[in-house]
Amino acid sequence: MNFIHKIKLVYQDENLRKRILFVLGALVVFRALASIPIPGVDVVRLHDFFANNQFLGLLNIFSGGGLSNLSIVMLGVSPYITASIIMQLATIMFPKLKQMYHEEGEAGRKKFGQYSRLLTVPLALVQGYGFLRLLQSQGVVDVLGGFEMITNIAVIMAGSILLTWIGELISEYGIGNGVSLLIFAGIVAGLPTAISQLYFGFEISQIPLYLSFLAVATVIVLGIVIVTEAERPIPIHYAKRVRGSKVYGGVSTYLPLRVNQAGVIPIIFAMSILLFPQMILNFLVNVQSEIIKTVSDFILGIMSNGWIYAALYFILVFLFTYFYTAVTFDPEAIATNLQKSGAFVPGVRPGRPTSEYLAKILTRITLVGAVFLGVVAVLPLTMQAVTGIAALAIGGTALLIVVSVVLDLVKKIDAQISMREY
Numbered sequence: 001m002n003f004i005h006k007i008k009l010v011y012q013d014e015n016l017r018k019r020i021l022f023v024l025g026a027l028v029v030f031r032a033l034a035s036i037p038i039p040g041v042d043v044v045r046l047h048d049f050f051a052n053n054q055f056l057g058l059l060n061i062f063s064g065g066g067l068s069n070l071s072i073v074m075l076g077v078s079p080y081i082t083a084s085i086i087m088q089l090a091t092i093m094f095p096k097l098k099q100m101y102h103e104e105g106e107a108g109r110k111k112f113g114q115y116s117r118l119l120t121v122p123l124a125l126v127q128g129y130g131f132l133r134l135l136q137s138q139g140v141v142d143v144l145g146g147f148e149m150i151t152n153i154a155v156i157m158a159g160s161i162l163l164t165w166i167g168e169l170i171s172e173y174g175i176g177n178g179v180s181l182l183i184f185a186g187i188v189a190g191l192p193t194a195i196s197q198l199y200f201g202f203e204i205s206q207i208p209l210y211l212s213f214l215a216v217a218t219v220i221v222l223g224i225v226i227v228t229e230a231e232r233p234i235p236i237h238y239a240k241r242v243r244g245s246k247v248y249g250g251v252s253t254y255l256p257l258r259v260n261q262a263g264v265i266p267i268i269f270a271m272s273i274l275l276f277p278q279m280i281l282n283f284l285v286n287v288q289s290e291i292i293k294t295v296s297d298f299i300l301g302i303m304s305n306g307w308i309y310a311a312l313y314f315i316l317v318f319l320f321t322y323f324y325t326a327v328t329f330d331p332e333a334i335a336t337n338l339q340k341s342g343a344f345v346p347g348v349r350p351g352r353p354t355s356e357y358l359a360k361i362l363t364r365i366t367l368v369g370a371v372f373l374g375v376v377a378v379l380p381l382t383m384q385a386v387t388g389i390a391a392l393a394i395g396g397t398a399l400l401i402v403v404s405v406v407l408d409l410v411k412k413i414d415a416q417i418s419m420r421e422y
Contacts, residue, residue, distance in 0.1 A: 009417050016175075016416050019362045025187045026166050033073045034158065038141075038152055063205035067131075068190075070141070073159035074100070075127055076186065077179050080164040081268060082127075087112065088327055094334035120164060121157065129158035160360065175416065176231040176409045188399045217399075220379070227372045230259040232365050239342045257335070257362055260369040263404070267377050267397050269324065270316035274309075287420040310381045313375040321370035322363075332359040376400050 010016055023051040060138060067074045100108040131153060137140040163182060170178030233254035302308055335355035344350050349359045 009153070010413065016413070016421060019173065019175045019416075023176065023181065026170050026174065027181065030073070030163065030166060030182055030185060033162070034069060034071045034189075036072050037070050037149075038072060038074070038155065039148075044076065065278040066317075070135070071159070072155050073163050074131070074154055074354065075124055075160040076169055077160070077163050077182055078118065079124040079127055079160050080120045080167075081180065082123050085114045085265065086119060087116045088324075092327060103249075116209070117164065120161065121134055124157040125153060128160075132156075135265065146301055180401070180405045180408070183401055187402055193236055193338075198206045201326075220376075220399060221403060222374075224376070224400055225407065227369065228404055228407060229254040230368075232259070233257075234361065235346055236338065236343050237346055239344065255358075257365060259365050261362070261366060262321050262373070263328055264371065264397065264400055265324050266317050266320035266370075266373055267400075269320040273316055274313065287339060310378040313381075314378050317374045317377045318370045320364055321373050325362065325366050326368075328379050329362060331355045331362065334358060373400075 067076065087097070091101055097112070103111045128150075132141060132149065160276065164179075167178030167182050170176070170181055172178075174181075233256055234256050238253075240249050271348050332352075332355045335351060335358060338344065338354060339350040345354055345357060348354050376399070379399075380397075
């Protein structure tokens with residue numbers, strides 16, 4: 001089915017057309033909210049602050065671009081993402097939560113999602129207060145009194161919860177994952193600014209550099225597509241069962257194990273681990289104690305070293321990839337379900353041997369995914385160091401999100417079209 005034919009089918013299908021228009025309308029509302037700043041912002045200081053802080057630039061990706069404007073939705077959906085991560089980790093410590101998520105079906109997952117939404121509220125309060133205090137210490141935001149601080153925190157928290165609600169509406173009444181699409185829209189909205197920076201800073205002598213950049217960008221996009229779609233198929237056979245005069249089973253299929261099982265979650269984990277110490281140290285720099293001030297300055301000096309920072313970032317992303325894969329993929333549960341349904345992996349005994357076999361395969365392919373995510377995470381830092389041009393920094397994380405969202409959206413539209421045809 002060619003592209004033009006698909007466009008015609010989308011246009012002719014009223015239900016699919018309404019879903020796509022709903023998504024576009026929700027994204028327009030989001031971008032309108034992201035352009036409304038909170039009071040008392042020094043625009044020049046804000047631009048300089050973000051230009052000198054690569055890490056907050058990365059965090060701005062997950063806020064959908066609202067953080068760089070200090071808009072009323074400056075936190076974006078990051079509190080909800082953090083809450084979802086905490087709930088996923090809680091399934092390790094609390095068996096009841098694990099049972100709710102994995103064994104109680106759709107009702108259990110809805111209840112699990114409700115807990116995540118409730119946890120979003122205190123996280124948005126804490127993050128809003130932390131960012132306002134940090135920005136005040138840098139002179140980006142005017143010093144606020146008690147009432148003004150409470151009002152701004154309430155507005156920022158409400159903006160984050162509103163965006164979370166819009167994301168869920170997109171998932172329910174639109175097409176694709178709403179939260180991912182909001183982040184995607186924020187990244188795409190920043191493209192005109194990046195292109196204008198390249199245009200006004202263009203020099204003829206830099207043409208080979210720009211061509212090299214395009215070549216590297218093409219290779220990176222190709223690599224992201226390959227690794228995102230890559231999977232290791234595990235052959236599965238179903239035993240034959242005779243009931244009366246009929247024979248059931250005897251079919252063969254496969255269990256797909258994705259190379260990048262964790263998605264972009266490890267990058268968010270690593271970002272959170274690196275962000276909060278920096279926020280705390282920025283507060284401690286202003287205290288009266290000379291010892292605390294000296295230690296804070298020393299650690300911040302180390303963190304400001306590009307190579308040390310990139311190395312720490314890569315290591316954390318690598319470790320969290322294995323950690324999150326272990327949390328979300330349970331080989332024992334898979335092996336138990338296969339055994340109950342009369343299925344087995346050829347050459348491997350059912351039960352514990354199957355679980356060990358799946359764990360062994362997963363450990364091997366996760367190595368590729370972990371290295372890939374680590375390289376993608378430090379890619380912007382590397383490109384800036386090599387080229388010396390901030391606008392040429394290939395946003396590895398941003399690129400990973402954009403490609404992943406586009407691939408997912410295309411698959412879901414194809415699925416809708418195929419369903420309508422049948």
